[in-house]
Structures are given as structure tokens and as C-alpha cells.
Amino acid sequence: METVFHIRRAKEEDIEEVVALYEQAREYMAKNGNPGQWVNGYPAQEDVEKDLNRSVLYICESSDGTEGVFMFDIGEEPNYRKIENGCWLNEEPYGFLHRIASAGRKKGVASFCVQWCLTRCSNMRGDTHKDNKTMQRVFEKNGFLPCGTVYMEDGTPRMAYQRERKA
Template identity: 40%
Template sequence: MIIRHSKEEDLPRMMEIYAYARDFMAEHGNPNQWGPTNWPPEGLIRADIAAGNSYVCVCKDRVAGAFFFRQGRDIEPTYRTIEEGGWLDDGPYGVVHRLAGDGSVKGIGSACLEWAFGQCGHLRIDTHGDNRVMQNLLKKSGFVYCGIIHVEEDCYPRLAYEKLRTEGGRRR
């Protein structure tokens, strides 16, 4: 499995993957996270590619997964306010959004999260309350539930998670 920056020519395949993910989520009790808004829009994915924040997961010469990754300090505006909890660490972090696979390769989500965590050792991510599949993946991958955030795309609150590299049992 290879993870690399997305290219403009990957866009049609990425949009197929996101369409598959919308159907998968709806079939697994999560019809509202991406479905009603046909999320993510092609224009946003084009902008992610142009900014260098879009990645694909390639298996056997085929793009099988896609996600957004960016790292820095205070990079996600919707994470500035967290309710019913708090972030574990206020240092620079990476954020993963729009993580999706086409269903052809088991473990795409875990591989992408592991890769992103390896880039920075401090990740934040959020998901819809109905997205049990992602919640289970995050827990299995060592993320800690931190509270609730709100996104601009819709009125549904999101469950916020964080994962930190620790050294000797302490945060680095």
C-alpha cells in the first residue's frame, strides 16, 4: 500500500470513492454526514489537491482510498471551540478529513490514519455521531474522545477525537 499526494488526474477516481463512501455510510446508519450535501464537493477536492493537502492510498496500481491531511498550529478553525470536553494538547497537530475507501481493500482507514500519525505524532479528527464505523476505527487506532465540535457544512454536531505520541507514559 502506497500513500502519496493526489494528482489532478486522480480526481475522477476520488469522486467515485466518495460516492461509494456516501452509499456505504447510508447503508450503515449514517445517511446524514455526507449524503444530503453530496459531500465532499469536487471543487473542494480540487482545492485540496492544488494546496497539497489531498492524498490517495494506492493498492496494486489502483487508487483505493482518499483523504485530506494537513498539519500545523491551530489549522482547523472548527476545532477552536470544543464543547463538553477539551483537547488533550494545544500544540501543533495534524488533521485528517474526508477519509474514504472504495471497499476493495481491508484496512485502508487504519493505514491512512497510521500514516498521518507518523507524519506528526499528534492528530485530531472528528466524525458524525451516527458514524459508528469511524468511531470504532478511531477507538481501535488509539484516539481519545475529547468533546463536541461544530462544522459549517451542516447543523449536526461532530464527535472530536485526538491522538498523541507519548514518551515514557507522558505526552511528548
């Protein structure tokens, strides 16, 4: 039987579980060849609270409970203003997602979240660490193309991806 997921906006009472999910994701990445992406406790509770207060934090659920979390917004991502070693596919308005994490119990959570975002904004951008092979596969599997390199506020490089609106 196929798992049915649904997405809802996060609520105040989800904060503790989201923070724990991010901790679990940090441990998973460190053990699976990506020790440098989410370091020094990032994303921290203050990041979660900021996303929640901006109404851009979402929970992916199944009948078994919380399966994933992510931040999704439509607008400008300041870290995407400058791109090197390539270019964005277009300069139209776009959506973007960050801080996606899965509970790891069910397959397809990340792709479901990405597809949900695409139903809200079909022109999407994203980024990931060069060592995050899992997220690179999620982007590529969902029709995103590599576009170049963007830099986070702390100066660390990220692989930039975009999926254009279909005509």
C-alpha cells in the same frame, strides 16, 4: 498474503476517481446507519480540487489500484477552536485528517491512512459524525480518545478525537 498499501499525493488526473470514490462512500454510509454525514453531494468536486490545489489530498493504493482517499494537513482546523462537553488532550501543534473514504475492496485501508498521518505528526485530531460507527472504531483502534463535541461550519455537531504525541 497481506496487502501492501502505499500513500501518494493526489494528482489532477485522480480527480474523477476521487469524486466517484466519495459518491460510493456516501451511498455506503447511507445504507449503513449514517445517512446524515455527507449530504447534498459533499464532498463535491470543488472540495476535491481545493484539497488538491492545497497539496493536502492523498491517495492510498495497492497493486490493485486506488483503495482510499483522504485529506491530511498540519496546522489549525478552524472548526476545532471551540470544543464542548470536554476538552482537547493538549494545545500543541497537531495534524488532522478529513474526508477519508475507502474503495471497500480491502480491509485496513482507513487504519493504514491514519497510521501514515501519525508518522508525519504524532499529535493528531479528528472528528466524525455520531452515526459513523466505522470511523469511530478506526479512531479508537488507532489510539485516539474521545474529547468532546466540535461543530462544523454549517453548525452540525461532530464527535472530536485526539491522539497525543507519545513521550
